[in-house]
Amino acid sequence: MQKLEQLYEGKAKKVFATDDPELLIVDYKDDATAFNGLKKGTILGKGAINNRMSNFLMTLLEKEGVPTHFVKELSDRETLVKKVQIVPLEVIIRNIAAGSFTKRYGVAEGTVFDAPTIEFSYKNDDLGDPLINTYHALAMHLASIEEIELIESYAFRVNDALRAFWAKRGVTLVDFKLEFGRLSDGTIVLADEISPDTCRLWDSATGKKLDKDRFRQDLGGVEEAYSEIMHRLDEND
Ligand code: ADP
Ligand code: UDP
Numbered sequence: 520m521q522k523l524e525q526l527y528e529g530k531a532k533k534v535f536a537t538d539d540p541e542l543l544i545v546d547y548k549d550d551a552t553a554f555n556g557l558k559k560g561t562i563l564g565k566g567a568i569n570n571r572m573s574n575f576l577m578t579l580l581e582k583e584g585v586p587t588h589f590v591k592e593l594s595d596r597e598t599l600v601k602k603v604q605i606v607p608l609e610v611i612i613r614n615i616a617a618g619s620f621t622k623r624y625g626v627a628e629g630t631v632f633d634a635p636t637i638e639f640s641y642k643n644d645d646l647g648d649p650l651i652n653t654y655h656a657l658a659m660h661l662a663s664i665e666e667i668e669l670i671e672s673y674a675f676r677v678n679d680a681l682r683a684f685w686a687k688r689g690v691t692l693v694d695f696k697l698e699f700g701r702l703s704d705g706t707i708v709l710a711d712e713i714s715p716d717t718c719r720l721w722d723s724a725t726g727k728k729l730d731k732d733r734f735r736q737d738l739g740g741v742e743e744a745y746s747e748i749m750h751r752l753d754e755n756d
Contacts, residue, residue, distance in 0.1 A: 520544075520599060530556060531569070531716060537599070541703060547596045551716070553735040555647050562734060562741050567595040568749045569714035574598055575752060576681065576713045583680040585673050587709040588700065603700025603710045606662050609640040609648055610670060612678045613694040617719050618732075620694075623650075629726075635678050637671060642698070669707050670699050677709070685720065688751040690729065693719035715748050 522544050523536040530552045535544040547566035552559050570592070577589040588600040613620055616630040639656060640648040651659075653667055662670070674697055682692045695718035698711035711717075715730040722729060729748040733741045 520593075522597075531566075532712070541602055542590065543600050543602045544593065545598050545600055547598075547712075551731065551734050551741075553731070555644060558735070560734060562745060564742060565716070565745055568745050569712055569716055570596050570598055572714050572749065572752055573712040576684075577709065579684060580677055580680055580709065583676060585676055585680075585709055586706065588711075600710070601702060601708065603702055603708060605642070605698055605700045605710060606666065606670065606707070607642040608651075608656060608661055608670070608699070609642050610674045610697040610699065611638050611640065611694060612636070612674050612697070613638075614678070614682065615691070615693045615719075615721075617693050635675065637674060666701075666707055673697075673699070673707070673709060677713075681713070681718075685751075686723070687756055688754050689723045690748070690751055691721045691723045693721055695719070715745055720748055 520542070521538040523538060525533055525535050527534040531548055531550060533546040533548065535546065537544055547570040549561050549563055549566045550559070551562045551565065574589055574592045577587040581587055581589070588603055590599040590601060592598050613636045614632060616626040616632070617628050620626060621628045639651050641651045641661070642648060656662055656667060657664060677697060678692070685692045695713065697709060697713070699707050700710040702708060718730060719732060720730045721727065728738060729744045732738065733744045
């Protein structure tokens, strides 16, 4: 597999073409951003951790019946993935109130929901990823109703699998963001990443935040939290 030209540099990853038009290489960076790019920094070792964690969890999800873009880990920071056309929706599942939910609705952080919630944001940095509903997504032709229903059912399946996985390791899955895409034949697969950048993960015993909120909220111990969560991932069942 040959790594060809860089197609895109995002906030957390670079994307490269390969000699196969159906495959891409993603390269995870240590760069960290928050608040739609307003806060910038570096989290040493983050790229390698996010790469490994995302690949590990996507492999687990494939076994749970959720198709993903993952093909092969190439190095510490690089992974071969199936090229998709990203569905411009950020799919957010929440088990416990945190982040924008607490601000938007005035609900105390840590409030446990009776059942998980789902919401969509329109993936558009210029607009600040505004919250939208299914009718808005359909009106803007972001996806078909069949695609949205499939995405929702995959997202809840991801939540069930990851919640159980982390619970065994003493970690509470608070919320997370997923992105889905279409393969060239239209098949919907889970894409992008699943990492402490895109999930809220709290130590179940102490409530300690083991995710990007340490960076967002200047809580300190950011690198330590990323390596702590990576150690938990490596724990056996
Ligand atoms: P951002 O674009 O938000 O700054 P990243 O730095 O993570 O985010 O950049 C990675 C980009 O690659 C994102 O725009 C993401 O939607 C896109 N992407 C993720 N997986 C795939 C894939 N399998 N095929 C095509 N694009 C992908
Ligand atoms: N999230 C993400 N990328 C985004 C927005 C949110 O990965 O552009 C993740 C975030 O890490 C959290 C979940 O989605 O795990 C819910 O985020 P929220 O809506 O509370 O937004 P935030 O507080 O991060 O602004």
